[in-house]
Amino acid sequence: DKIGVIRGLDRARSGPVRILDELSKNTPNRLWLTALSTEGVRITVEGDSLDTSVVADFLRSLNGSPYFTEVDLERTSSGSQVEGVKLVHFVITAALADPETGSQAQSAEEA
Numbered sequence: 001d002k003i004g005v006i007r008g009l010d011r012a013r014s015g016p017v018r019i020l021d022e023l024s025k026n027t028p029n030r031l032w033l034t035a036l037s038t039e040g041v042r043i044t045v046e047g048d049s050l051d052t053s054v055v056a057d058f059l060r061s062l063n064g065s066p067y068f069t070e071v072d073l074e075r076t077s078s079g080s081q082v083e084g085v086k087l088v089h090f091v092i093t094a095a096l097a098d099p100e101t102g103s104q105a106q107s108a109e110e111a
Helices: 002-026 052-063
Strands: 031-039 042-049 068-082 085-098
Touching: 002 052, 031 052, 042 052, 042 068, 052 068, 052 085
Parallel strands: none
Antiparallel strands: 031 042, 042 085, 068 085
């Protein structure tokens, strides 16, 4: 049991860094992340893009990542306008996964 607790603490310590690294690797050009929040094992990512096809590429990329499951586009909307270019705002939710086991990650309360 002690070894399991130690492993859980080690994953919890390095987990956020790995998640941010994975998001960075999967974020395409012409897409910017503006907000990130977690609640338990759920993550919500918000951002802006030049068009919806780039958002679709980002969704496909996250679906292929071992760190995320249940990736879902919650909504898109007309975003702000920057130097005459209209942006698309998006909100994506997903469940965090443990890539070592392939199962959904445990929240801090469950660990």
